[in-house]
Amino acid sequence: MVSAKPLRRPQVSQMNWPDGKRWVYSITYDEGCQELLNHALPLHRKYGVPGHVALVASQIGVPRNVPGSSYDGWMILSREEIDMLCAEGWGVSCHSMTHASTTDANAEYEVVEARKVLEEALGRPVTMYCVPGSNECYPAALKVAERAGYKAIMTITDMVNTPETDLLALGRVPLHTQYPPPFYSAYDPYKRIHQAMDLGGWIIDYCHCPMPDKAVHPWKDCTLAELEERFATVCRVGGDEVWLAEPNDVVAHLLENR
Ligand SMILES: [Zn+2]
Numbered sequence: 001m002v003s004a005k006p007l008r009r010p011q012v013s014q015m016n017w018p019d020g021k022r023w024v025y026s027i028t029y030d031e032g033c034q035e036l037l038n039h040a041l042p043l044h045r046k047y048g049v050p051g052h053v054a055l056v057a058s059q060i061g062v063p064r065n066v067p068g069s070s071y072d073g074w075m076i077l078s079r080e081e082i083d084m085l086c087a088e089g090w091g092v093s094c095h096s097m098t099h100a101s102t103t104d105a106n107a108e109y110e111v112v113e114a115r116k117v118l119e120e121a122l123g124r125p126v127t128m129y130c131v132p133g134s135n136e137c138y139p140a141a142l143k144v145a146e147r148a149g150y151k152a153i154m155t156i157t158d159m160v161n162t163p164e165t166d167l168l169a170l171g172r173v174p175l176h177t178q179y180p181p182p183f184y185s186a187y188d189p190y191k192r193i194h195q196a197m198d199l200g201g202w203i204i205d206y207c208h209c210p211m212p213d214k215a216v217h218p219w220k221d222c223t224l225a226e227l228e229e230r231f232a233t234v235c236r237v238g239g240d241e242v243w244l245a246e247p248n249d250v251v252a253h254l255l256e257n258r
Pocket residue numbers: 030031095099132133
């Protein structure tokens with residue numbers, strides 16, 4: 001008879017996160033659509049989860065003008081609305097100047113200049129960058145990010161971060177109704193939660209603007225009901241062990257404790 005020796009659970013230091021929390025949950029909304037106020041925000045208040053918007057610097061308080069985008073024409077949050085969200089614990093990051101594909105040729109404008117323009121438009125510091133479009137924009141952004149003044153970069157690599165993760169290469173978990181073909185999937189409110197618990201990790205969910213009934217685009221968003229199912233699952237499974245945190249606060253904590 002073969003007796004399998006159980007693999008030991010990874011040792012997770014309770015010192016990693018504030019107040020003895022075991023793992024961290026964050027969520028980000030790319031583009032910062034104004035409709036977040038009508039739909040997602042009430043769920044944030046209900047579950048005590050702080051939100052985060054990744055903002056295109058040239059698109060504050062105007063209808064989105066990024067031709068070809070699924071969200072083109074959607075109204076984007078104004079400075080006053082963003083002030084209101086930040087007053088209740090939300091945070092922001094820079095999602096480039098124009099959402100163009102970032103290359104070495106335009107990185108100075110899309111990444112460096114974008115930070116200054118966004119800080120000016122919002123009247124608040126912006127120290128996180130959020131790669132637009134796809135990770136193909138990442139290498140050019142990385143080259144200039146630290147000089148631009150960013151302390152962290154969020155990508156769209158689907159992974160759980162840990163206290164050891166490179167802050168300039170943070171992963172985000174797509175919170176989407178369905179994967180694009182050929183990877184068909186059913187919505188999963190447990191996505192990566194048990195991995196985060198086991199590793200003492202940090203989930204940063206990513207979507208755009210959850211709406212009632214139907215996702216705007218099934219592989220860029222979930223529905224409002226699915227968002228609520230996610231928050232309820234994080235809170236129920238995480239209990240007292242999960243730190244519901246705004247990403248800038250987590251970065252600040254990690255920089256203080258490294
Ligand atoms: Zn985007």
